[in-house]
Structure formats: C-alpha cells, structure tokens
Amino acid sequence: MSQLPPGFDLLTDDRDSAVLQLTGDWIQGQTHRDFQVLKDELCCLTAPELVVDGSRLGRWDSILMAFLLQSYNQCQEDNIRFTTRNLPDGVNQLLDVATAVPPHAPSAASSPPWYNALSPARLVNELRHHGREALAFLGELSIALWRLALGRANTRFSDFRQFCYQAGPDAFAIISLTSVLVGMILAYLGAVQLQQFGAEIYVADLVVIGMLREMGALMAAIVMAGRTGAAYAAQLGTMQGNEEIDAISTMGVSPMEFLVVPRLLALVVMMPLLTLYANLLGIIGGGIVAGGMGIAPLMFISEGESALGMHHLIVGLIKSVVFGLLIAVAGCRSGINSGRSSAAVGQAATEAVVTAIVYLIVADAAINIICQQLEI
Amino acid sequence: MSDPHIQIRNLTMAYGSRVIQQDLDFDINRGDIFVIMGGSGCGKSTLLKHMLGLLQPRQGDILYNNESFVNASPKQQDSMRQRWGITYQSGGLFSAMTLAENVNLPLQLYTSYSDADRADIIAYKLALVGLAGYQEYYPSEISGGMRKRAALARAIALEPEILFFDEPSAGLDPISSCLLDDLIEQLHDSTGATVVMVTHELPSIFGIATNSVYLDASSKTMIAYGDPKQLRDHSDQPVVRQFLARESGSLQEEQV
Ligand SMILES: Nc1ncnc2c1ncn2[C@@H]1O[C@H](COP(=O)(O)OP(=O)(O)OP(=O)(O)O)[C@@H](O)[C@H]1O
Ligand SMILES: [Mg+2]
Secondary structure, three states, rough: OOOOOOOEEEEEEEOOOOEEEEEEEEEOOOOOOOHHHHHHHOOOOOOOEEEEEEEEEEEEEEEHHHHHHHHHHHHHHOEEEEEEEEOOHHHHHHHHHHHOOOOOOOOOOOOOOEEEEEEEEHHHHHHHHHHHHHHHHHHHHHHHHHHOOOOOOOHHHHHHHHHHHHHHHHHHHHHHHHHHHHHHHHHHOHHHHHHOOOOOHHHHHHHHHHHHHHHHHHHHHHHHHHHHHHHHHHHHHHHHHHHHHHHHHHOOOOOHHHHHHHHHHHHHHHHHHHHHHHHHHHHHHHHHHHHHHOHHHHHHHHHHHOOOHHHHHHHHHHHHHHHHHHHHHHHHHHHHOOOOOHHHHHHHHHHHHHHHHHHHHHHHHHHHHHHHHHOO | OOOOOEEEEEEEEEEEEEEEEEEEEEEEEOOEHHHHHHHHOHHHHHHHHHHHOOOOOOOEEEOOOOOOOOOOOOOHHHHHHOOEEEEEOOOOOOOOOHHHHHHHHHHHHHHOOHHHHHHHHHHHHHHHHOOOOOOOHHHHHHHHHHHHHHHHHHHHOOOOEOOOEEOOOOOOOOOHHHHHHHHHHHHHHHHHEEEEEEEEHHHHHHHOOOOOEEOOOOOOOEEEEEEEHHHHHHOHHHHHHHHHOOOOHHHHHOOO
C-alpha cells in the first residue's frame, strides 16, 4: 500500500463555519505540516465553528490524535466550536477520552533568572535554612538520646548490634589496607627529611605519634564516611521513598529513636576500636619501611615505645568518637531529609559523604587547636 | 470468536523447588479483556511475569500469534515486547524522571518521531489518561491514583497490541477505580488491543472482563475458565462461585 503524505487544508464553508480537511496517511515516518501553521491560520479565522472533515483521511495513529488534540485546545482558547465529521470511530472515541478532563494549568511561577543562583541574599538564606535544619536535627537527636538514657526510647538492641557488625568487622579489610599504606607513607615522608641529618631513627617517633594523634583516627573516619555514612543516607533515603519513615512515625515511634540512634551509637562505639586497629597497623607499616632503610625492628620498637605517650593515644581516641558522631549525623540527616525519588537518594548519599568529610576536617583542626592551647 | 492471540500451553511455574501453579492451559482471544483472578498469593503476578518473559517457566510454553515466546531468542522476545504495554503492581514509574520523560522513554527508544512530534504525542497520551498539563511533574508529586494513570499513559505510548495490567486499581477509591476501568475499556474499544489484567476487584471483573481464569492456591492449578458472570452463576467449583459472589466460607479452605 503506497503512502500519501499527510496534509490539511483550511477551507471556508458557505455556511458560517470553517472546514479543516484532513488528507493522506497520518502515521509515523511521514512528515506533516506543523501545527504552528494551522494555529496561525486559525488566528485569522472569524468563523464561530471549525469542522474537521476526515473523508479523505488515510491511515492514522497517535500523531493524528496529537494534532487533533492541539487543534481542539486551540479552538477552546479562541472560543471556536469544534466539531468533526466523517472521522473514523476510533478517532472520535479517543478524542472524547482525551478531552474529557480539561488540561491542568501549570502554576505560573516562571523560572528565576540564572544569576539568582549567585545572589548573596540567596546564599545567606540557604545557609540559614541549612543551619536551622541542622539545629532541629540535633535537637531531636538530643531528645532521643536523653530518652534512651532514661530507658524510654524505642530503640532496638538487635538493630544496634547489626549496625555494629556492619561498621566494625565488615570494615576491617579496607581499614587494614589504608592504614598500613598510610603508615608507610608517613615513614617515607619523614625518612627523606631525617636522613639529611642522619637522624633516621626518629622515623619511629614520627610514625607512632603521627598515627596515634592524627592519621589513625582521620583515615579510619574518612573510610567510614565513604562506606558507612553513605550507606546510612541511602538506607534512610530509600525508606523515605517507600513511605517507611511515614509508617514508623504514624506508628507513634520517633524515627530518630528507631532509625538514627542505633546507627549513631554503633558508629560511636566502633570508631575508637577501628582507630586502635588502624594505629597498630599503621605503626607496623611504618616499621616495614624503616626496616627497608636499615633500622632494625628492635631499634624501631624501642624508639617507638619511648615516643608512645598515653596522651597521644587519648587525643586520637577522643577524635575518633567525635568523628563517629559527625559521620553518623551527616549520613542520617541527609537520608532523613532526602526527597522521595531514586535520584534524590543518590543525592543524599553524595551529600552525606561530602558534608561528613568537611565536618571531619573542620573538627580535626578545631581539636588540634584546642590541644595546642591546652598544651596536651 | 476463537482467534487466539495468546496461548498458554501446559505451563508449570516454580520458584526454585517450590511449585506455584502447574498445568495451566488456556487461550486469550484477540480483543478480549481477560482477567486473571484468584486469592492473594496464588501466583497471579507470577503468571504475568512469565507471560512477560521476566521469569522462565519450569515447563510448558506461551505462544503469541502462534509463535512460541518461551523458545524465542532474547532479540525476538524484545521485538515482541515492543508491541506490549505494561503496568506493574507497584507502579514502576521512574521516580527520577518527570511524567513527560517517563512517557517519552519508549517513544524515544522505538519510534522515529521528531522531538516536536514526540512532545505533541506525550501531551495527547497524558490527556487520554486525564493528566493533561502534568508533563513536568515528578511521580512523587502526584497522587497514587494519578500515578496509576501515568503508568497507563506510559504503557500505551507505543500503541500496543496487548496491554498487561497488574492490579491497576488496587489502592484506589471506588470512584477512581471505576474511572480507571472505564478508561481501560474505552482504550480497549478504540484501539482494539487485547487486555490482560490481574485483579481481584469484583466491580472491574464484572464490569469489563469478557473472559477470565481462576487460579487456585491449594490445588495449584486453574480451576475455572470462562466469562466471569457465567462462572459466578454456573461454575461447578464452589470456591469460584464464592469468590465471585464475595462470600467468606471458602477462605479457610483456600489458605490451606
Ligand atoms: N521472587 C520470589 N521468590 C520466591 N517466591 C516468590 C517470589 N515472588 C513470589 N513468590 C511466591 O509465589 C507465590 C505467588 O506470588 P504472586 O506474587 O504471584 O501472588 P499474587 O497472586 O500476585 O498475589 P497478590 O494478589 O497478593 O499480588 C507467593 O506465595 C509468593 O510467596
Ligand atoms: Mg500480585
């Protein structure tokens, strides 16, 4: 069957109406005259009625329907009566269904100009909004923790145990790898400088103090932010999308107690343990490098022992607790405040990691300054 | 009136070693509104997933237009699926896309329309389901009933020969679900598509179905086949009559 190109002609009838004559095959793969052309012609139309005539119409599919629907809507706008004749039954029926509900007028809010994104007022506003949200979250969290301390919180111990497992033993492999390597990096870095003074032996001090005070906790925290913080955000974001968080709230259980508290406690408990483990492996890594440079293991150990001060260890552990808290807060907050779509969950996970790392570095700097002032 | 469009031949479905239904054998005629019914958990969604090729049957075959679907190559299966429109029990709209993008996706994948034509067609398809003007909304921004209709708009984007619905009206109020039934019937009448629908909403079953099959959970097979109104009055299976007449006597029996 040969195909005729689709077309239409707007004729004026003897009586008071215009006739839109459809011709040819209105199907996929045929180029048709644009609706815009008809729209322009309709605008100059004075007749009170438009009759669509399908007597010379060939085959048709959705493209015809889309065209007719647009013509119909245009006629409604211009107060022109829209009638049809000689159209196939299917077309008439579909048109009836499609025009049964008047179109929803999208809200008139025009999109703001692009430079609005740079306006300082907007930035300040956003920051304020962010701060308020963070404060509200912390407030609710404090209440939940307080209730937990009173023994009245709806927190399940089994959840807590499972999160501990995920945040602890499950993370051993990756923590081992990163901390051994960080220990080695520290040792190399120091060795190059110390060698110039013939003081290679102090590599041991550098590695021990560096790992205990700083790198052990920080590296463990960064790995956990990427691993566990993002997972928390994704879990809670998905729950938000499935209306699970709504379900929990309507059951009269605070999502904060039920979902956030066990995750937070798990991280806070596991982080110091992971940090201890990271410290140990980092020092071993440093020892390997030192061995390669001709420092006997026994010398490394005895020098390291003399550098190992309780206060370094404690500063590192305090940091790790703070870091665990910050990672959990960043992850859970992004998750709970996430939107309901799958893209929003991805965004929440990204946001969780980024904010967690920013928090970590700011907190680390702050703790270091405080320690320096207190001469610890 | 015996022009079989879809034929189920001796089908056995199982998850691992757990058989869900066996010895299913029936035809779905061209232009039917065919309802798959049965109690919750009897395997209706499972049967639909087999018909869609999402699951492999343990035994038996499914034929479309007298061609085996089960034994077709994945490529042939894909080309057969292009002629189908599907809505899923839990929606299946892509939540990260607007309604327009959702409807656009199959058009973009399988048609040669220009961008401008596609935009017109999207507007038309959304108007068909009563969602004209909602192009830029995300699924999370519209109500549950609207989401069902949006899923329908995506399903009919390609002018399908066969429409599969898994519980289209579940979770809707009676009026909305009645409107949705009307819509399905109108689309069916005007396009002549074959409709295969899983539902246990009696009003839809009696309102629009022309043929049906009843899957039984305890005997793990089909125990009735035919026009649901006939089945309600004349089925030799008491369970089916009770299901269709909405009596609870059989409930315990069914859940064994
Ligand atoms: N992925 C799966 N793996 C194993 N078993 C499954 C799986 N999906 C479903 N089942 C089992 O198969 C049976 C049939 O499930 P199906 O979802 O087909 O029920 P249904 O008839 O659609 O019920 P409903 O009306 O509640 O939707 C159920 O007993 C279910 O437990
Ligand atoms: Mg189901």
